[in-house]
Amino acid sequence: MKRDFGEFKKFIFNKKVGVVGIGVSNIPLINFLLDLGAKVTAFDRKSKDELGDVAIDFDNKGVKLELGEGYLDNLTGFDVIFKTPSMRIDSEALIKVKEEGSYITSEMEEFVRYTKGKVYGITGSDGKTTTTTIISKILEEQGYKTWVGGNIGTPLFSQIENIKEEDRVVLELSSFQLMTMNEAIDVAICTNLAPNHLDMHKDMQEYIDAKKNIFLHQNKEDILVVNRENEITYNFEKEAKGIVREFSSKREIKDGAYYKDGVLYVEGKEVCKKDNIVIKGMHNVENYLAAFIATKDDVSIESMKKVAESFGGVEHRCEFIREIDGVKYYNDSIASSPTRTLAGLRAFDEKVIIIAGGYDKHIPFEPLAYEGYPYIKELILMGATKDKIKAVFDKLEKEKGVKVNIKMAESLEEATNISKEIAVSGDIVTLSPACASFDMYPNFMVRGNKFKEIVNNL
Incomplete structure (x- = not known):
């Protein structure tokens, strides 16, 4: 209660x-x-x-x-x-x-403690905002009065007396908000976990422990949704207090949500085809699977399908800006970690010209080089981490003989101009920094908007 x-x-x-x-x-x-x-x-x-x-x-x-x-x-x-x-x-x-x-x-702890609405809490290293938004859209489509808060939306604590028991509350929760969380969240969703925010956390273990607070205080009737294909989140099941539900893009899970042969399923029932989802990429298939299995008690398959086939995505997440001389420009400024950039790169059907680099969160860039090189046509580096990222790609060349063409830039403007010079018709240019923005911009939104402005002025 x-x-x-x-x-x-x-x-x-x-x-x-x-x-x-x-x-x-x-x-x-x-x-x-x-x-x-x-x-x-x-x-x-x-x-x-x-x-x-x-x-x-x-x-x-x-x-x-x-x-x-x-x-x-x-x-x-x-x-x-x-x-x-x-x-x-x-x-x-x-x-x-x-x-x-x-x-x-903190505001969030007191809100979760006292709100009357059913709470969906979403955390993870990547995909939090998109999954949060998808869940809120599906609940709205079903007809619920839905409140969105936490890391996105509006601060909700001051509106707590307007939220009714039949309402739904969807919260994006960061590791910082969860570090001191000790309240039960009705439906906890963990999209995935990979090294992130190691500039703020003492180590990876502290980061994981913070994330665990999303489910550690649950009761036996509460629900935990985890990514079956992420080793860390899969291990959360051992400590879960409530009902565990899984989603997977790689295997069939009869009582979960899964992707198979181009189709997304919930408990064996077809929801929609991958090709009909507006926002592209396997990472978004996973975001939808998480949202479907989390909301299945509250919504119909029709509501899930309708949102998947109409929702155009969240600003700054693989957001199409414009096409110039046959070159398409995308703003993926939200990608503030290597794994997030990788997910963005995999969303495209061809190699891309990528602008990367920024504030140093002290997380390793090896995944960007060793897993990312097949998706990169040219790499343009800027910001405080440019030399650190270049060193990892140099190491890749030395160890595996794989060479990625790298250009260095002093600013986002210079990086964008370089991309225009080297791109030919049919190319894709994406700002997908793999780093936070704080060395140059107050946040990823300001960085993304600046990139859009530069591209629109080309």
């Missing part, structure tokens, strides 16, 4: 609450906490000038602001702390305040 939100309202009233991070999800959270009668102090590394109108608004509402370089110095004496997802629970400031007796939580 879900907890009654009235409990939280009583608990938070008049409490001294610290909110760390004044970002997209925490701005509505701060306003909501004020409405519930909490005394709020907000902490952020940004200055008052950088926060602009947000700081003025909070000032006027009586929110105390702790800003700038030493912004966490006064994180002390609070009843409750809401942390931003990327803040590690073992950070010095949080350890200190926890020892003082503060209750440390």
Whole structure:
């Protein structure tokens, strides 16, 4: 049974609450906490000038602001702390305040604890956003009032009292959001796992352990959906508390979802043909299989089929931009890891010219070279990792005699211009960086939009 939100309202009233991070999800959270009668102090590394109108608004509402370089110095004496997802629970400031007796939580934990709607939680290294979006579309097609949140959509905690028991809630959950999650998620989906975010996590094991929290607190009637073909997620079954469902693109699973001879099935029933799915690539077949087996209790095969044959995909994911002189340009800026780039490369029927490189998340690039070379016609490298990626392709040439043509660029503009110079009619150019964007752009969306702008101006 879900907890009654009235409990939280009583608990938070008049409490001294610290909110760390004044970002997209925490701005509505701060306003909501004020409405519930909490005394709020907000902490952020940004200055008052950088926060602009947000700081003025909070000032006027009586929110105390702790800003700038030493912004966490006064994180002390609070009843409750809401942390931003990327803040590690073992950070010095949080350890200190926890020892003082503060209750440390996050917007997502409190939301899952109190929401009345049935929750679908989606995590994984690749395919999270697309699978989240597909699930929400299928539920909407079936007629449910559907709320989308977590890493995408809108911050939901401030809307919790509008969400009814018959509604459906679909959450994309990152490893950071899951690190401290200790609530039961009704339907947990893990698309796959591969090295990622090793700049934030101590090691791969910590990353995997964070992901496991999506199902470790489930009850026996809850559902865990795993990728049968991913060794790590397949192993989750041993620790599952509830009902396990599998999906596979490589083998027939009678009581799961599977792909065989060009057709997608759920429990042996045909849903749709691969060729009729609008978004291409085997990785999207897997995303659909995960979505189908996760939602089968709530939706009809017709709803699944209709979405698969009409949904055009999410922006920045193998998104077609335009064709110039017979050359097609695609924006796959979301691909911030080598495995994600590989999935994008496999979606095309021919070798592609790829623009890659960016911020260093300290994850190995060997998969991009050793598994990716058959799909790459030319490689254009940019960003902080360009030399690191080149070194791996040089190693490939030395060990296996496989040479991939590489060009180096100082900026996205230069990389795009190089691609235009070397491409001939019939070629495909894709921005699929295999890295995060933070060395050049605030996020993958800004990077993707910049690429679209450059291509549209060619």
